[in-house]
Amino acid sequence: MLAPLNIAGIVIIAYNQVCCNHCRFCSVGKKRFDDISFSQFVKVMERFLEWKEQTNKIDTFAPFILYTHATMNYEQSKAYRELCARGSYRPLPLQMNGCIFMPQDDMYSLLERHRRAGYDRLSLTFCGNRSVHDLWAGRRGEFDFLLKIARIAAQLGYHRQEQIFLSKSSIPVLDELLDQLDELPGEHTRSIYPFNYIGFAQKLENERINSDDLLSVPDKAKPYIELIDGIHNEPYRSESEWIDWVKKNYDNDAPRDRFLGITLSEESLPQLLSEDCDKIYDDYYTRFNNVYQQIPEITELADRFGDHDNDKLYALYELERKWVEAYVTKHLADFEEDYRISDF
Ligand code: SF4
Numbered sequence: 001m002l003a004p005l006n007i008a009g010i011v012i013i014a015y016n017q018v019c020c021n022h023c024r025f026c027s028v029g030k031k032r033f034d035d036i037s038f039s040q041f042v043k044v045m046e047r048f049l050e051w052k053e054q055t056n057k058i059d060t061f062a063p064f065i066l067y068t069h070a071t072m073n074y075e076q077s078k079a080y081r082e083l084c085a086r087g088s089y090r091p092l093p094l095q096m097n098g099c100i101f102m103p104q105d106d107m108y109s110l111l112e113r114h115r116r117a118g119y120d121r122l123s124l125t126f127c128g129n130r131s132v133h134d135l136w137a138g139r140r141g142e143f144d145f146l147l148k149i150a151r152i153a154a155q156l157g158y159h160r161q162e163q164i165f166l167s168k169s170s171i172p173v174l175d176e177l178l179d180q181l182d183e184l185p186g187e188h189t190r191s192i193y194p195f196n197y198i199g200f201a202q203k204l205e206n207e208r209i210n211s212d213d214l215l216s217v218p219d220k221a222k223p224y225i226e227l228i229d230g231i232h233n234e235p236y237r238s239e240s241e242w243i244d245w246v247k248k249n250y251d252n253d254a255p256r257d258r259f260l261g262i263t264l265s266e267e268s269l270p271q272l273l274s275e276d277c278d279k280i281y282d283d284y285y286t287r288f289n290n291v292y293q294q295i296p297e298i299t300e301l302a303d304r305f306g307d308h309d310n311d312k313l314y315a316l317y318e319l320e321r322k323w324v325e326a327y328v329t330k331h332l333a334d335f336e337e338d339y340r341i342s343d344f
Contacts, residue, residue, distance in 0.1 A: 001293045002324075007285065008257035009060030009089075012048065014041045014264040019067030019098035022138030025127070025165070025201035028066060034265045038076050041065070044264055044272045045083045051277035052087065058281075061087030062259070068095045070110060077117035093121035093161050096149050101141065108152050115156050122153045125163040129173040129180070136169070147184065154186025162190040166217075166225065167207040174221045192224045194236065197318035202325075208312040210238060229315030239310035242319050243302050252297040260284055294334060301327055 016036040045063050052061050063083045065072075072080065084091040094114055102110070111122070124146050127136035133143040150160055162181060164170065170177070174192070181190070194209060195201050217225060227236040237245065262284060264272065272280065295301075301323035314322075328335065 002256075002295050002297060003252055004255040005289055005292050006255040006257050007058060007260050007288075009058050009062060010048065010052075010260045010262060010281070011062045011064050012041075012045060012262050012264060013064045013066055015066050016041065016264075017065055017067055017069055017071055018100065020100050020139060021098040021142060023098075023127075023200070024136050024138065025195045025199070025204055027196055027199040027201065029199040034263075036264050036266070036269065038072065038079075040269060040273075041264060042079060042083065044269070045087075047273070048277055049083070049086050051281075055278065057278075060089055060259075062089040063087065067098050070094060070096065070099050070114070072114075074113040074117055077114050077119070081118045091119075093123040094119050094158075095123050096146065097123075097125050097137065097142070099145075099149070101145055104148065104152070107149060108155075111149070111152055111156050111158065115158065120157070120159060121161060122149070122158045123161045123163065124150060125165070126177060126181070127165050127167070128170040129176045132169050132173055133177075136165075147180070150184045150186065154184065158186065160184070160186055160188035162188055164190070164192040164224070165195045166192050166209055167195060167204075168209060168213060169207060171209070171213060171216050175218045178218075178220050190224045191226045192221055193226045194313060197314060197322060202322075205312065208314075210311040210313060212311075227313070229317065232315070232317060234316050236313040236315055238313055239306060239319060239322075240308045242314065242316055243306035243308060246299055246302040246306075246316075250299050250302075252299055258288075260288060291335065294331075295324055295327060298323070 014036050015032050015034045016038070018033065019031065022031075041063070045061075048061060052058060063080065065080070069077070069080065081091055094111075126143070126146070127133045130143040133146075134140050137143075153160055164174070164177065195204070195207075197208075214225075228234070229236065260281075262268070262272070262280075296304075298320055302319075305323045305326040306319075
């Protein structure tokens, strides 16, 4: 069985906004849209927040509106931030990838109302220069649109977080991309790292880099390269190195923190609005834990499913996911529950 389960928090996810991209690496995977109003989202959140405050069963409660909540009005944006604060969750910066194209003035007023509501950070993710980015995002024009957003955000005093994916396709164009980003006004931070092994990105293994690829990274990009996984503070290593590391060092008994994801949909809404939150939590936890208990420990999975010939770089949690997926795919018939309720 996998290491004991420690639920660090709950994430309530609503897919009630439209994302205009079709990213090849999308962590969400297949797109969906649920017709959930903002007020329904708030009602569910308030129920769970009251329950959290009364029971103290979890530390963090994160409201999460996918894909982007940039279309929310001022009152909604403010209410959203208040929900985050009540749940002890720091809201993510405004995620601008996938935002619907709009004229300059409309974008200005969009960013201005979120600024008034309390946002001061904004996030832009780049997959490469203009042509590589647009290809990966599945939308022609997104690269230029993001640059336009960056300029407006600078006028409004946003701090810009730039993420750049490190891939076989991006390395040759990093110089050109950085030249363009360096021309943008405004305060910013920048990090360059491999894309996460999740969702559609699991099918992009031919784009994942190995140590040799790092030799081709231009000097200009080197100060921004981050090859430490920020969640667990672990380095990126090749799969073959991780297998050896896991065999020698992995503590199968150390609890790994997990977040319980509850998706708000037309089907789940009636239950989430009426049933006792304690019961809902216990039901989800039991289902999550049942799945967990059917999966062998990580050292065994590494031994059975690890690929010793794979020199591509991963964070350890990505390989845990890869090996768990390999196990589940092989034993699908044994799983009564949809194992995806638990985010490995
Ligand atoms: S912008 Fe984000 S949510 Fe939209 S397709 Fe791309 S990765 Fe997925």
